[in-house]
Amino acid sequence: MSLNKSNFRVIPNGINIKSFLEIDDSIWNIVKDYGLLNKFPLILSPINILERKNIEFSLKLINKLKKYYPNIFYMISGKASQHRDTQTYFESIFEMVNKLGLNENILFLSKKFQHSLANSELHDLYDLSDVIFYFSKSENFGIPILEAGATKTPIFTSDIAIFKEIGKDNIFHLDTDDSENASRLIFNFFESNKAGLLFKDVKMNYNLETIIKEKLVPLL
Template identity: 30%
Template sequence: LEADLLMLQPCRLHPRKNIELSIRVIKALQDKGLYARLLLTGAHDPHEKNSIEYYYELKKLSEQLHVERDILILEEYFSEGGKDLKGGSIIVRDFYLIADLLFIPSLQEGFGIPLLEAGMLKVPIVCSDIPSFKEIGKENVQYFSLTDSPDEIADKILAFISKLNSHKIFHHIIQNYMWDNIYHKMLLPLLEKVSERHPHFHSKHASDTYSNP
C-alpha cells in the first residue's frame, strides 16, 4: 500500500459511485508527479449484469490509463465472485487508519455515511458537491463539482492536502514507524480469521500484498 497519497473509496462497485472518475483522478495526480493509489473496499454484485459489466469497464479503463497496479479493489484479494465477507466493516475501519484521504465522487447518495466515518477518525475528505454531502460536510471538507475535469480535481486535492500539517505528520508516522505494528497486531490476525471462515480467501496473495506493498 505504499504511495505518496492513498485515497480510500469505501463503496460497492456501482455506476452511481462514479468510480471511473476516481481512476481518472489517480491518473491526473500521477501526471502531476504524485504517486497516488486508490483503494476500493466494496464488491460488485455477481448476480447483477450491470454491476458485472461496470466492474470490467473499470478494469479496462485502469489498464488504458496504465494505472491498473494502483487501483486496489479489495474483493480481488479477499473473496471470489463478488462475495461479501463477514466482518467487512471492521476491515474497512482499519483501512481508514492508513488512508490519506477519503475520496467520494458519487453522482447521488441518500446519506453520506462514509463522511461520518471519516470525520470520526479525522480522515481528510474530498467529495462531490451533491446536497447530501454538503449537508454533512458543511465547510469542513474539500468539495469539487461533477463538471470539473480530473485535472481540476487533482489540483484541488493537491491544494487541500498541502494545508493539512496534521495529515503530513500522521502519514509520516504511519508509513515509517507504525505500519509493522498495525499489520502484525491488527490486520494479520484479522486476515487469518477471515481465511479460516472463508475457504476462497486468497491468503498468500493477501499476505504478499500487505507485507510487500
C-alpha cells in the same frame, strides 16, 4: 582519539504502527503485501462498485495526481453485484484502469476478501488512509461521510445536495465535471496539510518493524 561520524549509523526510535492503531491481521497482511506504508497518498473509496458511485471520476483524479505522486495508491473496498449492468460497469472500470496504466496504483479489495469487510477492518482502512474519495452521482444518504468524521480522515465528495447537508462546510465538495481543477485542489491539500505530511513521515520512516528489519538487522 577522533571518531569518524561516517563510521556510525543512527538508528531512530519508532512506534509499532500495527499495534498502536490496532490494525487487524487481515488488513495488515494487505499493508505488507502492497507496501502501503510507503504509498502516498493512500486513498480509500468505501463503496460498492455501482455506476452511480462514479468510480471513473476517481480514476481520472488518480491519473492526474500520479504525475506528482508516482506511489499514489487507490483502494476500493466494496464488491460488484452479479447484476448484468453492474458487471458491465465493472468491466468498463477495469478497461479504464488498463488504458490509463494504473494497474499498480489500484486495488479492488474484493479480489483479496471473499467476505464483506467487518467494521473493524473498514475502520483500519480509514485510519491508514490519507483521504477518502466519495464522488457519487446520487445518494439517499452518505454513511462514509460520518465514518470519515469519526476517524478524522479528510474526505473529498461530489457536490450533491445530500452531501452538503451532511458534511456542511466540514468536507471538500468538488465539481465532478472538472477533474483538472479538482486534482489541483487535492494536490494543494496534500502539500499543505501538515498533519497529513507528518502521518506520511511516520508511516514511511518510523514504523518500528521496518526500522528493525531495514536498519538494525543488517548490522547484526
